[in-house]
Amino acid sequence: MIAELGLAALWLAAALAGLQTIAGFLAVRANTPTALGALIRPAAVVQGVFAGLAFCALLYVFAITDLSVKLVASNSHALKPMVFKLSGAWGNHEGSMLLWVTVMALAGGLIAVIERRLPDRTMQATLAAQGFVAMGFYAFLLLSSNPFERLPIPAEVGMGLNPLLQDIGLAFHPPTLYFGYVGLSIAFSFAVGALLTRQVTPDFARAMRPWVLGAWVFLTVGITAGSYWAYYELGWGGWWFWDPVENASLMPWLAATALLHSASVLAARDALRVWTIMLGVVAFSMSMLGTFLVRSGILTSVHSFAVDPERGTFILLLLALYIGGALLLFALRASTISEGKRFAIASREGALVVNNVMLSAILAIVLLGTLYPLLTEAFDVRVSVGPPYFNPVGAIFVVPMLLVMAVGPLLRWRQDRFARISREMMALAAILVVALILVAVLGAVALLPLLGLALAAMLAVASFLPLRGRKLTRVPIATWGMVVAHFGIAVALFGMASESAFTEERLAALEPGGTTQVGDWAVTLDAIVPVAGPNWTAIEGQLSARLGDGAPIEMRPQSRTFWAPPQQTAESVLATRWNGQLYAVMGDAAGDGRWQVRLWWKPFVTFIWYGGLLVALGGVLAIIGRVIDDLRARNRRRRAAELGEDPAPEDRLPEDRWPEDGWPEDRAPGPPIPEESPA
């Protein structure tokens, strides 16, 4: 019964998305306020409610393990802990798609309620685009992946869940990425709405920015968590494998990072209009493309999803429709959008443009590397593209990007001279050179990690330079966000470089009682014991690791064998110290009473994920800062309207507002650039 209600709610939500699209389209064409136009916002809200109900229905059938529902029978088990029963609801193709449309519908409802800055027509076009995107996903669910499908005869037992996926981190990893993708779909709708009505304004950028920031925060957390998961769960000792699925999450992040910065320029300076629209389309394209690559099974990956060519075709059709449509619209309209304000190359905008180009180039490199096997396979050549391509080729653009990232925030908007910040630039260059020499002298380190360590040191200092000479209590929260995020990049970079430069690895075959050395650690295999869990058995190695004369730490890695479905996993164990992690994995019996033990000492490896979290924290601070600014401006506008006055100009452009304590001498915008007369 509940399943049928869920299905009904899903159909109703789909119908409302259709209404939203058609009414929006007609209202935008009519160009005058119509009754139909008034329907759009409520339709978006009710669509969100029905989609939410459908998802609750799915959670319910999973919670009670209703084995007459096919999805429950094939993905759950009555004996699983409740949290994994619930996460099982989205740990499969159908459920994850339902989660996706639910979040998208809720987000659509939210912008329908709160977004009042944009002209009515632009908002209608935006919601129509949002409804159009949602319709495709509803069609996908209802026509080819119905999550509420019943079995003719209820199953007796559920088929369980992939044991690798019975992990609390993983239960919440995919939804995090979905929230990111959905946020980008909102940015996409805003971009299409702005393009349709030719309203590419700073207000559009401000309306879009919180969604891009939110999406970006979720993607950052998702990628960071996914990387840590792969690190400890796969037991391979690596933290990034350039696997297609990882790339599928990295590409939208790169595009969102570029979009975020270009939207900031548009919001603050009314420049980069066309570029921002393009990135809005590209960012969502990358999330759709990622979904397509992962779900169609067109590329081989360590992550085996429910792979199905029919679904692949469906997603490809959606991709063609949305992205092809948006790019066509872009091609037709973009040249009619007037150029924004001008700026000099030596300016904040100039630096942001350079960084945007670098980010786009990195995105292109990752995209090419990910799609390359697909291209060559068309000529019957099977290749696999890995770190030997991605690392050096990516570095060509990452290194200059990091250099610009250090200097850019020091420049003024509009026009500046490098001579003005020469002292800071010299100091940063000195740090870079000293770090390079120090590392090169102290240790034999390969080129890329060496550059990474030096750049990390420089960037860590550079990220705080924008705060110099300012009263810290007066620094806007959003600026703190930038500082923290940039510092986070430096921290993560340090972790990555340190891990690849200084990791020590040891594969030893030990008898119980035997000891081996890795880094400064002495690791002893005390015993081998069999252990059993609810649905697995394991060989457990009881290790004690000792650093110098310190007290030994117990480590108990396992080699687990699950029986439903049969699968073997390595349960690695980590001992975390402030300066790194000791990583232990249990291998197989060597045959003569000895056991293989694989050990790594990874100095400062944890900084990779701390850095990722700092970046996300920076994003959160930026959202808070922007939302507070927006609310204040909104209140002032309202008060002005009540008094019958025009809103003060500073409420229209919060970024350009003269700070209450005045601009510090060196941070006021440079002189305006005269518009060039057309030749």
Added chain:
Amino acid sequence: MTGWRMWVPLLLFAGFLGVAGYQLSQPKNEFIESRMVGRELPYFDLRAATADRPGIASAQFRDGQPRLLNIWASWCVPCIAEAPYLERLKEQGAPIVGVAIRDRPEDVARFLERHGNPYVAIGADDLSEVQFAIGSSGVPETFVIDGEGRITYQHIGDIRESDVPVLLEQLREAGA
């Protein structure tokens, strides 16, 4: 930016759609071929998986007689499907050695009782070590081993009727 440049993204995207559409329409070869074909069997020595057949060691393959090496398991459904064709291969004189993957003796015995026992020997590979070492990534798979213990042919998936003559031919070639 001039007008024509605005079309570049759409053209690139159309190119991607073409390639992706073409790839999707192609039947995907899911088989992972073993790199061990043409090489000697890796060392192994497996205990018997069931009471009425002996276990198997790699050294036993070097006696001049070519054999089929069948990787299977009692929990594997396609293995039931291929059982009659293994039986037919045995009737036509093919010596078949089994390796039971992650299995329990009582399950093995029950499977053989129900679906027939074409094997001259069955080794128990509890941790898939032998399976991975010879480059098999799934069950069932069948390898042709020549008289010197070299892998000469790999068949991936269950054996169907049409595969029987192919395997017999491969076995004959391995003996020649």
